[in-house]
Amino acid sequence: MSDMILRTEDLSAGYGKKVIVGGLTIEARRGEILTLIGPNGAGKSTVLKTLCRQLDPLGGAVYIEGKNLSELSGSQLARQVSVLLTGRVKTEYMRCIDVVEMGRYPYTGRLGLLSAEDHEMVRQAMELVGISELADRDFDRISDGQRQRVVLAGAICRRPRVLILDEPTTFLDIRAKLELMDLLKRLASEQNIAVILSLHELELAQRVSDRILCIKDSAPDRTGTPEEIFSGDYIGKLYGVPEGSFCEAYGSPELAPVMGEPEIFIIGGGGSGIALYRRLRRRGVPFAVGVIHENDIEYPVAAALGAEVVTENAFEAISEEKLAEASELMKKCGRAVCTVKQFGTMNEGCRKLAREAASLGILENKENI
Amino acid sequence: MKTQRIRLAAGYTVLAVLLIVLAVVNICAGSADITLSRLRSALADPESDRIAYNIITQLRIPRTAAAAVLGGALAVSGFLLQNFFANPIAGPYILGISSGAKLTVALLMVLSLSQGFAVSSFGMIGAAFVGAMLSMGTVLMISGRVKRMSVLIVCGVMIGYICSSITELVVNFSDDSNIVNLHNWSMGSFSGIGRGEAITAAAVVFPTCIAAFLLSKPMNAYQLGESYAVNSGVRIKAFRVALILLSSILSACVTAFAGPVSFVGVAVPHVIKSIFGTAKPVRILPACFLGGAVFCLLCDLITRTLFAPTELSISTVTAVFGAPVVVYMLLHRERGKVNV
Numbered sequence: 001m002s003d004m005i006l007r008t009e010d011l012s013a014g015y016g017k018k019v020i021v022g023g024l025t026i027e028a029r030r031g032e033i034l035t036l037i038g039p040n041g042a043g044k045s046t047v048l049k050t051l052c053r054q055l056d057p058l059g060g061a062v063y064i065e066g067k068n069l070s071e072l073s074g075s076q077l078a079r080q081v082s083v084l085l086t087g088r089v090k091t092e093y094m095r096c097i098d099v100v101e102m103g104r105y106p107y108t109g110r111l112g113l114l115s116a117e118d119h120e121m122v123r124q125a126m127e128l129v130g131i132s133e134l135a136d137r138d139f140d141r142i143s144d145g146q147r148q149r150v151v152l153a154g155a156i157c158r159r160p161r162v163l164i165l166d167e168p169t170t171f172l173d174i175r176a177k178l179e180l181m182d183l184l185k186r187l188a189s190e191q192n193i194a195v196i197l198s199l200h201e202l203e204l205a206q207r208v209s210d211r212i213l214c215i216k217d218s219a220p221d222r223t224g225t226p227e228e229i230f231s232g233d234y235i236g237k238l239y240g241v242p243e244g245s246f247c248e249a250y251g252s253p254e255l256a257p258v259m260g261e262p263e264i265f266i267i268g269g270g271g272s273g274i275a276l277y278r279r280l281r282r283r284g285v286p287f288a289v290g291v292i293h294e295n296d297i298e299y300p301v302a303a304a305l306g307a308e309v310v311t312e313n314a315f316e317a318i319s320e321e322k323l324a325e326a327s328e329l330m331k332k333c334g335r336a337v338c339t340v341k342q343f344g345t346m347n348e349g350c351r352k353l354a355r356e357a358a359s360l361g362i363l364e365n366k367e368n369i
Numbered sequence: 370m371k372t373q374r375i376r377l378a379a380g381y382t383v384l385a386v387l388l389i390v391l392a393v394v395n396i397c398a399g400s401a402d403i404t405l406s407r408l409r410s411a412l413a414d415p416e417s418d419r420i421a422y423n424i425i426t427q428l429r430i431p432r433t434a435a436a437a438v439l440g441g442a443l444a445v446s447g448f449l450l451q452n453f454f455a456n457p458i459a460g461p462y463i464l465g466i467s468s469g470a471k472l473t474v475a476l477l478m479v480l481s482l483s484q485g486f487a488v489s490s491f492g493m494i495g496a497a498f499v500g501a502m503l504s505m506g507t508v509l510m511i512s513g514r515v516k517r518m519s520v521l522i523v524c525g526v527m528i529g530y531i532c533s534s535i536t537e538l539v540v541n542f543s544d545d546s547n548i549v550n551l552h553n554w555s556m557g558s559f560s561g562i563g564r565g566e567a568i569t570a571a572a573v574v575f576p577t578c579i580a581a582f583l584l585s586k587p588m589n590a591y592q593l594g595e596s597y598a599v600n601s602g603v604r605i606k607a608f609r610v611a612l613i614l615l616s617s618i619l620s621a622c623v624t625a626f627a628g629p630v631s632f633v634g635v636a637v638p639h640v641i642k643s644i645f646g647t648a649k650p651v652r653i654l655p656a657c658f659l660g661g662a663v664f665c666l667l668c669d670l671i672t673r674t675l676f677a678p679t680e681l682s683i684s685t686v687t688a689v690f691g692a693p694v695v696v697y698m699l700l701h702r703e704r705g706k707v708n709v
Binding site: 052054073074075076077078081082083085089090091092093094095098099102105106108110111112113136 | 372455457583585586589590592593594596597599600601602603604642643645646647648649651
């Protein structure tokens, strides 16, 4: 396992004497992104702080390249591990390049003056992160996304083996988040760094991570690849949300469904109904859906939000039984909407349903709902 | 990058020129005006103009040197405190540290006068240091509880008032003819500083400032927050203690010789930072020293010449220039917060 760079053995992390997370076995490899997820207050930040020695382990130990973390000097540690913390600092008269240059701290001499080599590394780091044009701007007067990048450039021009980020997406908008994730992915593979971060955004965690560590109730709950973690309804359990309201495939959550007698029947499929499901959910109207294939892209949303859902097996044409079931449900509802625009062999049943609704005079226009 | 370098070079040049010009003016101007040519001839040949020579070497040069050295010390002390508290309005006077030093020095003075023993310059600095540390300790305790800058400043000002009123009390109750001197001193003044005292001040201030300069690197990392400094490998406890000790020594030294001098520690570093456009300690700590020296020379000149032969206290003049800077900074910061 030459790829293994950071490893913990039965690590306990916490403040003072109070253990917040115990029994941690973490393995971070070069070129891989390890993400910590888990409910608020589960101790993700505490774990990260222990990994970079902001906190001393309350049990067990952290090893970096086989060396115990507590035996490294401050400067040795700083060369191995770079950290990006949450929280903003108010700086004054500090240009972005000054902040990046600070990244060379463990390598510079007594007065912290940079050598030509240091300057070159700063330049490269800024280029890699794409902030070269920000160099002379005031660090206090750039956007949060830019600031995060500047700090990141500082962290990587330290040439660490491990990069630790505590909820790096906190202040960022969606575009900045995506760019940051992209960047981390590139950093990990190009610079061969082990990246360890905590995230709240599960959809990001699912897409960016090579491995995920879930922390729940003061203990590591599960580790594995995103495929392993985002399967079944594990995530729902991890965060304690009602069953089915978290879409494992998309990594995104839905509100809990409105239960009760469905008032409207929606003939959906192919993603055409998603907006309507969510609109009805917001208004608190219980509804039924049919007939949806289990591999339809709107199936997770329909399953999460619909009071009743008639489904058909993947890649099967809609059977007579299902059609009958849906038809009955539709009549019970007394109102129907068809969002589907295109019919084919597989959803021929839906066309029939729509015709039936029209002949019953209960078919309404989607825009009128 | 280049503009920064030009700015630095220009800034340092201007400061150096100002320092030299003001030093010469300070030596020449006064109740007995000495022209430049008289100054030159008196220094070249003491016998030709004994009076001028004596005035220059016994009074003017020590006072000028003391004003420059102590002014520089104050500015550096303020700069260190600002970094420590991550607060641009921190300074030895505003946080009550000067007043604490003033109190212990006054106590020692009154005691020595009533008991009839003499106190050396180092004794005074020692007493001032104890007082400075006491105030500092109080301020640190408060800052541990409240993070708000304004609360900290108000507490510092209150500590200052308490110490000042006790000092007044002590001074009023002691009955000695020297009390006039004591009173002058407790208002802050560079007058009456002799050659020995000036040399002692320099002997304390220069090594302390050099030590502070050697802390530039960790100070720079600390400007990005405590955790950042820790992650960079700064031994944070030792660093914090060093900052506190150095800034206390500097402000204690100033107080021991010149009494409390207001606002230099806040105003000068701020002006220097904005002129140089950087807060990197390695680049501007020496500039703060020069700036403090220039500022105090100018203010001391005004105290001596504005209503000559009556002398103003130095704080009267420094406050006129310094207090508006502090008000400006407070307003500026508050406005900045709203925008963020």
